[in-house]
Amino acid sequence: MQIDFSEIDKPFYLKKFSLKKLMSDTLKRLREIVGEQLGTEPEKVQPNTDFVKELGADSLDVIELVIFVEYEFDIAIEDEYASEIATVQDFLNYIEGKVSK
Secondary structure (H helix, E strand, O other): OOOOOOOOOOOHHHOOOOHHHHHHHHHHHHHHHHHHHHOOOHHHOOOOOEOOOOOOOOHHHHHHHHHHHHHHHOOOOOHHHHOOOOEHHHHHHHHHHHHHO
């Protein structure tokens, strides 16, 4: 059995990683943020969950979610895109787009 030590000294962002695992971790973190901010159990938050229609969020709640997501993932979400965010999947799509660039 050979051990691959080629990745050990590389910074985390240069290491090979599975995009599927990354998105799974991202979904988990997003569910926790949404659950905490909107007072619901993270398990009830699915990718297609609509913040306003299903979780009773108002526009200020959605803005706060954007701010928390920006902070948690160390990203900046453009205002044009932020105004279109309605579901967890919208956040996932944006984050996935940032990671794949």
